[in-house]
Structures are given as structure tokens and as C-alpha cells.
Amino acid sequence: MSWPAIEAHRDYIYEQLNQGVTVATIHQRLHDEHRLEASVASLRRWVRANLPEQARRDQVRVLRPDEVEPGAEGQVDYGKLGMWCDPQTGRRRAVWAFVMVLACLRHMFVRPVLTMDQQAWTQATVDAFVFFGGAPVRLVPDNLKTGVERPDLYDPQLNRSYGELAAHYGVLIDPARARKPRDKPRVERPMPYVRDSFWRGREFTSLAGMQADALRWCVEVAGTRACRALDGAAPGVVFATVEQPALLALPRSQFELASWSRPKAGPDIHIKVGKTLYSVPWRLIGQHVDARATAHTVQVFHDGALVKTHIAKPRGKQTHTGDYPPEKIASTCAPRPGVGNKPRWSDHRPPP
Secondary structure (H helix, E strand, O other): OOHHHHHOOHHHHHHHHHOOOOHHHHHHHHHHHHOOOOOHHHHHHHHHHHOHHHHHHHHOOOOOOOOOOOOOEEEEEEEEEEEEEOOOOOOEEEEEEEEEEEOOOOOEEEEEEOOOOHHHHHHHHHHHHHHHOOEOOEEEOOOOOOOEEEOOOOOOEEOHHHHHHHHHHOOEEOOOOOOOHHHOHHHHOHHHHHHHHHHOOOOOOOHHHHHHHHHHHHHHOHHHOOOHHHOOOOHHHHHHHHOHHHOEOOOOOOOOOOEEEOOEOOOOOEEEEOOEEEEOOHHHOOOEOEEEEOOOEEEEEEOOEEEEEEEOOOOEEEOOHHHOOHHHHHHHHOOOOOOOOOOOHHHHOOOO
16 A cells, blocks of 8 residues: 555645646556555545545546537538449439537547438438437537528528427537638548548448438448547447437427528519529519428418419429419410310211
8 A cells, every 4th residue: 555655745736636637647646756655546646535525626627629518519510521423323322421420539420411402401411410319509510502592700691491390409500611621620521531431432222221320320330430539438438428408308299301592583473483483473573582492382482472282293283373463364274276176086977
């Protein structure tokens, strides 16, 4: 037992701890200046047993400027993985990756996609929250048009789909400044690792299979890697006990995925949303409207007011005759000349 040798330096140890000196540094000074033979582990045990308040002081960890509290922040990036030959079509396609990294423990979610439009970006964000079992308090995405319409450090204007997502989950969207990768270093640095470890040298038979493999890779490979920033701990191993409980709970109601567009009403009183034409009130001809499309409905807004609702169709044309001016309704409903009045072939057949 080396405690008597340590006890002789009680006052010195107490004074050093009060000044914020760590136990490791105190041990080094006692060893160099006072020829203490006890190990640093013995000194730690002595401090815990004899100076419990000072031991707790030594355990307090001050966050570095770039450190983040558990559950406080998720950083999002979007980068190219490479080219992929689709076995089903034989086409070579560019594959992109949506990556979200929880800034505290570096646990990550990866979603390969072929196109990153507004709907895919929002859906990937929702799936990331499901993967983590909660949402971070703050999201730091790239300044992409899919997520941010106008990059602005002080007043970022999010597109409406992303804004609806933020309101539903109660998260703050705080876009990174354009061309400022240091605003989200936790996700910028792992991108080469994702390309090398998950993507390069591997073959995939389908996009769905690729996305399923990405989830397994996040859990079994990236989640079990020794992370130097975590003193060698694996992000996925400590995530369940340290960060997951600090995330915002997911709402009970399911998020309704919607895409917004701003079409212009043509002289035929129709707007184009996706591949479908929808009618709007004739007074809106020549004006831009806001269209919100979900899997089931298409809502049209003008100056913030809802002016039209349609059942969603994958393609074609959907017209409500009530959208025409009253004097035009009769002509739109009447059969065109020569259509519907032609004699049938059976009318000219001779009687049997």
C-alpha cells in the first residue's frame, strides 16, 4: 500500500486540485520533484477515498469550442459516391449519398440515392430520425437548393417542405454558410471514409439492396469503428446510453411528406404539378401559385390562401368545370362539332 507516501503530500495535492490541476499532472510533479514512487492509479484511488469533492472536480470535463452536447446537433452533407451500372437496365448512373452525423458521438446515417430532389432530401431526413430513434435539437445542413432556397447567415429561407419537417419534429434548421465546410466538420471529414469503406470495390444488384447494405454498414462497420475523438470507443456502442436518450422524441403522428412548387396558371386555367395538369380558378390566369403535393392531394395556394384542392394523379389532366368563367362552362361541356353525333355503322346496315 503506497497511500502513506501519498498522505504525506495531502496539503500539496489539495492545493493543486483547487487550482484546477489534474491528477495526472499532480502525479507527474510529485514524481519529478518529490520522488513519489506510487502510480498515478494509486493517486487517483487515494483522492477518491480521501478528497471526494476534489475527485468530482477532477471529473468535470470542459467542452472544447468544437465539442457538442449529446443530442444537440446533427450535421448533414450530400456528396457523390461514384458511378453504378444498374443490372436491371444496363445504364450507368451516378450515385449520391445523403449523410447525417450526430455531432457528439459521430454516429452516422447514410442513404444512397440516384437523384437528390426535394422529396428525396426530406424523406432521407425522416428516415435518419427513425434510424437514430429520435431527432437532434439542431440540424446543420448544406446550403443546397433542395433544403435551403436562399443562403443567408442571419435569415435562412428554408423551402417549405423542409420547414414543415422542422415544425413537425421540433428541430431547428441552421444551414451552414456557403463554402464554409468548418461549419459542419463532423460530416465533412467522414465523407471520404464513406466512399472508401462502403462504396469502393463493391457491387450492388439494386438501389433498394444498396440502401439496405448502407444501413447495415452504418451499424456493423461505421458504428463499431474505434473513434479517436472518443478515446477509441465505438460510436454505435456508446450511442444507446449516451446520446440516444438526449434526442428529441419522435412524434406519434406520422410526418406527411409533401413537395412544394410554384407553377404559373396558363390561359387554359391549368397548372403543371409533376407530370399532371390541374385546373385552378380562371381569375388566376397568368399568375404564379404555390402548389403543395402529397401522395393523396394537391393543394393550391395564392397569397397564402387555399384556393383549390385536387385528388392527386400520377399523370394526365384533372379539370373542374367550375374553374372556368360561367359563360365558358356551356361551351366546355357541349360536344364538339362532328364528335358524338356521327352515325354508327350499324345504322346503315341492311335489315336481316
